[in-house]
Amino acid sequence: MADPIPGHVHPLTQIIAEPVAIFRELGFAVAEGPEIETDFYNFDALNIPADHPARDMWDTFWLKPKAAGYLLRTHTSPVQVRYMQEHQPPLRIIAPGKVFRYEATDATHEAQFYQLEGLVVDRDVSLAQLKHTLDYFLKRLFGPEAKTRFRPSYFPFVEPGVEVDMSCHLCGGQPGTACSLCKGTGWIEIMGAGLVHPSVFTAVGYAPGTWTGFAFGVGVDRLALLKYGIDDIRLLYSRSPSFLNQF
């Protein structure tokens, strides 16, 4: 008799399990929340007011009726807002979850995908602690040779805001090669991060000036590409046996 089909957990479960395990070692707990969100939790509380151009950074699915203000969350940041409302700092949470963007589908874009966001709130949280935490995480995930660097960027809910690059593991971070992954720059953009904006603390009801924090977010499909070479995001949400059975 041939062997029975062994059970496979989905690659996304695996791709999420590893970062979660790493952050749990650093004292982070997993937080969760609904996929249908309100304008307040998805935008306003995160310093993204209505009629502000920053809203263009997230193409949103709205539910009928539009006037009711329900949408499909565009990031898992609302989970952090909800958690902060329910808990007093210090806190460390990681929020993996399904998110939605109103975008045409292609090899690198899907309307539903997964993100992993993290939040630390405490006294005297610094960019140096953020850098160390992300450097530690990326080295654990991609190997001890992985280097990290910050570049200035902007997200409404953090200030300062940064883009985080990781050294390219495909070409060894040698600039000038024709590497398909890093286009010869030696660096790959991997996630966004920053120090939590005071407006967010005010929105969740913390007294101004009491707490500081950092936050970061990474697309799980980005990790799937970098870690496993899965270069078509649509496969992750298909039912394809030839894809799923490899894991």
Add this chain to the structure above:
Amino acid sequence: MLVSYRWLQSYFATPLPAPEAVAEAFIFHAFEIESIESRGTDTILDVKVLPNRAHDCLSHLGIAHELGALLEQPVVVPAITPISTTTLPGPAVRVAAAFECPRYTGRVVTDVRPGPSPAWLRERLEAIGQRSINSVVDAANFVMFDRGQPLHAFDLDALTGDIDVRRARPGETLTTLDGQELTLTADDLIIADAAGPLALAGVKGGKRAEVTEQTTRVFLEAATFDPATVRRASQRHVRTDASKRFENGLAPELALEGLDAFTALLSSLHDNHLTIGSIIDVAAPAPTPGSITVTADTISRRLGYPVAPEIARAVLERLGLSVLERDGELTVTPSARRLDLTLPEDIVEEVGRVLGYDQVPLVPLPTPASQAPDGREFRLAFQLRAALRAAGFSEVYGYAFEGTGERELENPLASDKKFLRSNLSNGLALALREHAAALIFDHEPVRLFEVGHVFSADREELHLALGVSYKQKKYGDAVAEAQAALAAAVKAVGLTGAVKPGLPIAENSTACVLEVSLAGVEPGTGEPDLASFINKNISYAKPSPYPRIIRDVALWVPTETSEAEISAVIKQSSGDLLVAGPFRFDRFEKEGRVSYAFRMVFQSADRTLTDADANTALATVIAALETHSGWVVRQ
């Protein structure tokens, strides 16, 4: 925003470093650069200006100021030579509500002769992808991309009466310069005269007062409009370079500066033969931006390394800010241009980015005092995954959008994806069918599960669905297996609380899907062993979209021949086309020999294989097997 390197250079008395070095300065201290392209003698940088800097850096002068601060090269802004003005007849300007239009500046200019622009102006505009139209319109565009203030010119002889800056009235329409007919709403802010709408404020001008080759008298406009109003109007009708600037908020100072620059440029394009009217300036009192107080100590603590007060002050002064420093406390008066600087945190960012984030060291978080519990759904999902995987079930992640359901989307991506799924069973049933079609052996079961959210009219819940399918009833009892698996999973994770299988069971003779709600269900005790879910040995190969062909081969071998030996020969001789197997599916002994039967799966990554291809591959395998003495392939 497209930035011309030559245009930028015109703001510096000393040569700028090469474009790549300019790009690097931006990338590590200010903006992302999307591309650098040479175009003739110029280089065009596509600078990604994000919403926080859109009010000051969607212009070459703004970018030049930023670059000058980063490179510590002084920016030389040519002074606008004062122009003699005279009182000319023209419209008065009435602003209905100051908040809608905090500042409106305008003036009459006569003796204009719109014609082709000189080469230098055409080059500047074409370098950044703009079309040259006529000298008046080009001058307006140039100043917008130069200083960041959108401008407009009306043909004065097409205006009747005074100018009103007001909301549109029901029924009013506007035909734009492009010939587009807009139906205006009461939320649209317009520039109007006695005859009706002239322009959609901050967005687009109308055809009625268009400046053409015949125009001789113009009315110039440089104004500040409410950002939210302009943004809504641009989303409703059309987005333009002008609306993009207004929607981010512009400093009212820029309006007057823009008008002066526009006038000066027009004058020089007309050899200074223009007659220029005095400025009309309808301005609400501008709020004085408040100072920001922050200590060097705070800056150091947020960045994570010590920054001396004088270093912080020097950085801020490079950025054009006025700073008072005393006993380590910095009081910063923002320039009117930097509308984004209002909080101490904004100052932390200015210091941090200019000094460079490479200066930030790695400092570990302290060991936490305690660890909070993980979320209920997370623990539940991983416990169920562990139990079901052990029982031979594989996990599926389905798509949230379906053709039917109870929660409908306002803006679905496709007509068959208008609803959020109200159950997992629909998707799982489809998955069972797809996996059944991919089975290598007909008698094998398909066992799948999903844990995910479903959406009913009034709530969102976590559900578990599992499904079993057999190709024929004789191979197994799908219903019994599914029910047993569900009961075992529930028991294995020690679920307390009621598990209510109240959802439709998709039952037919060979497949069964069961679904349960996990709402209110508490997970069993114990943390999920995440390490057991991490598979370190995956070598992923992109699945081929082309169909596969299955072939079997059976052979007699001497009893001492191992299965592994035969397998190796098959693998080696079948080459790249073998994507799965060989799977041994039969073995029996007879008359001192052993018979093995293997199944092979052939597939190509780049084409549909024909029967002939598969037969050729099989023939190669058979030939290889038969080279071994005592191995006889059965036909």
